Amino acid sequence: MDIYKEQLQRLFDAGLAYYAFETPKELGEERKKARAEKRAYRYNRASLELSPETVEQNLKEGKPHVVRFKVPEGGALTVTDCVVGEVTVARTEVDDFVIFKGDGFPTFHFAVIVDDALMNVTHVLRGQEHLNNTFKHILLQEALGFEQPTYAHISLIFNPDGSKMSKRDKDKTLRKFVRENNVESAPESCVSEDAWATWQASKDNQLSTDDATKLALALGVELPEINVDDFKQAGYMPEVLLNYLCLLGWSPGNDVEQFDADFLVEKFSLDRIVKSPAKFDRAKLLAFNLDALQKLSQEEFESKLLAWCQEYAPAFASIENFSLFASANHERSKTFRDATVTSSFLVKDDEAIAWPESKPLKKALLKGEVSGLSRMPAIIEAFGQLETWNAESIDSCLNALAEELADGNLGKVAQPVRIAVAGGPVSPPIGDTLVLLGKESTLCRLTRCHDFFASACDA
């Protein structure tokens, strides 16, 4: 704080700063008027006209005030930006902006210039929304005699619909849902009444991250992934996200798209940054993640998957034969989460498996000249007699059954089994699935499934 004050004093000494006493209300009206007259709003420098005595007097009376920067006379202003190139603007476009607020703290513009200069910052990379601010910054640097850092303004990232991708998107998603479904109040025990009321009062009041997450869960709303941690939780690898993000606005050329951090460190250069904004394409990120997962060795995949499960899906982390769980899912997962989604039946109780009707289910169990269901007893019987319970023995047992019951068509016996144990048509390869489940659970589920449909058919 003392440092800011000290720098401010230098500006006063040079006659480049002055006190202003207008209230926010007054300024707001000025602004409105300017807008109505279709011209840009400029501060009118009224306080600059005040005599030193009046200023002194006002200060003594404790009149609320700010400190403004006095934009010096001169020609056009030019910023040289590494990405955008030279940008020139008329000096009159820059307002006598506030550098110290009514509360006695410096504004962002002032603080950032002092901070950067005193910390010897050489490169400023930031979003393109700051491009216009840069003029204020170079004016301040000139006034304080600071060296100008190298600027690079990076284009923004958009959602597929063209809107700016922002951390506010979660809030927007929730609001939309609440509005469209006429949700009057927060579901029990997730957001306090007060918080809800504040939130609903204005769209400028965002819910806390915690509350937002709880509310989304309670309402069953899918929040978009925005924060880095959201992507981690969704099962993406951090290095893939980095890779993809870099590609949104930069490329090494030579048709190279997938690379690691080392490559980036070596090849990255500001002059290859693309000027135009990019849309965030989740499908491509997903494809990149798949490629990266497939490149991992069995061991790497297993340890990374385990780490992910421990953090986000503990039920899976405690799977007995985790190694098999990992290998069975390696090839077919696009994200770490995929493995847990398509294998959710593994962590359910046998009694919790249900068989909601669906096309593939009907096809596998109920349709055909000889239905899958009718083969079930023979399958249960054969499995019951299996002494060793591993992928090889199960597969060969299944093959034999296929030969015997379905002209060697393995799908005709494997698919009913899959549905019976998983409750749906999707699972890892059947041998691995059954080993993971264990003989007891497998038989239990097969029997339950058979009974369930047998009684349903009778009725």
Added chain:
RNA sequence: GGUCCCAUCGUCUAGCCAGGUCAGGACACCAGGUUUUCAUCCUGGGAACAGGGGUUCGAAUCCCCUUGGGAUCACCA
């Protein structure tokens, strides 16, 4: 509205600065194929220089205009 920025397949982009190959790749999409499900995997396909003027023997590339998109205009950072 003022000011500033941007513009190549649906999407991300290479090519542009130092005009001259069928405008290249990736994702997505479509069609085949492999596979016990899902996914993976393999092969093939369609797909773009926003529009109009210039400059030039020649323009995606240089210049101008139009159109479209975006940012910003705070006692927020």
